[in-house]
Amino acid sequence: MLKVGSKAPEFSxxxxxGEMRSLSDYRGQKVVLYFYPKDNTPGCTKQACxxxxxxxxxxxxxxVILGVSKDSVASHxxxxxxxxxxxxxxxxxxxxxxxAYDVWKEKKNYGKVSMGVVRTTYLIDENGIIVKAFGxxxxxxxxxxxxxxI
Numbered sequence: 001m002l003k004v005g006s007k008a009p010e011f012s013x014x015x016x017x018g019e020m021r022s023l024s025d026y027r028g029q030k031v032v033l034y035f036y037p038k039d040n041t042p043g044c045t046k047q048a049c050x051x052x053x054x055x056x057x058x059x060x061x062x063x064v065i066l067g068v069s070k071d072s073v074a075s076h077x078x079x080x081x082x083x084x085x086x087x088x089x090x091x092x093x094x095x096x097x098x099x100a101y102d103v104w105k106e107k108k109n110y111g112k113v114s115m116g117v118v119r120t121t122y123l124i125d126e127n128g129i130i131v132k133a134f135g136x137x138x139x140x141x142x143x144x145x146x147x148x149x150i
Contacts, residue, residue, distance in 0.1 A: 001102050001120060001135045008033070008124045009100040013068070013090040016076035021066070021088060023128065030063040031124040032146050035103040036139075037117045039071045039079035039089075043139035047119075048085055050143035055086045061150045062126075068092050068101075069117060103135075123149055 002008070008031075012022040023031070034051070036044045051058075051065050058065055065087040071079070076089040090097070098104050103120040106113060121142055123132035132149050134142070 001133050002122070002130055004130055004133055006130055008122065008128050008130050009097070010128075011097045011100065013092055013097060014073050015091070016073060016080045016089045018073050021090060023124070026064055026066075026124075027128065028126050030061065030126060030150055032058065032063055032065045032121065032150075033068065033101070033124055034065070034119075034121040034137075034142065034146075035068050035098060035101065035117050036119055038069060039075045040082070043119070044069070045079075045083065047139035047142055048079070049083050050140065051087060052083065052085050054143050054147050057147055058150070061147075063150050064088070066090055068097060070095055070098060121146055 010023050012020050015021050038044055068090045070092050073091045076091055080089055092098050095104055098117055103118050105118045107116045119137050121134045121137050122130050125131045
């Protein structure tokens with residue numbers, strides 16, 4: 001996990017509409033950057049829908065939400081449409097940003113070891129500095145937790 005107080009790595013990734021989005025596009029705003037394993041899985045859906053429900057409060061606090069996984073643009077579009085998600089989903093099929101933010105890790109599931117995205121959320125301030133970092137977050141609790149951190 002990246003250190004609090006460090007500069008958040010710059011990136012450019014396609015969103016669910018295929019438009020390129022860069023971290024620098026959000027200068028002057030707080031950014032909740034969350035990494036999740038996979039679209040349309042129970043935990044990831046719960047987390048995304050909770051972020052969606054709390055979106056008005058995040059906006060009130062001057063924050064944007066960016067979700068990142070290694071799913072395709074098409075997968076993100078279906079996920080967004082199915083659940084009416086009101087925030088940006090970024091597709092990192094090459095894992096460039098996932099690895100830059102140190103969330104590609106060895107995971108154990110039912111005794112099986114594999115590599116994957118560890119559910120992690122960063123809060124980045126208006127100047128692009130990481131002010132909070134949470135690893136192995138609980139999907140259902142993470143959105144409320146992040147709202148309280150802003």
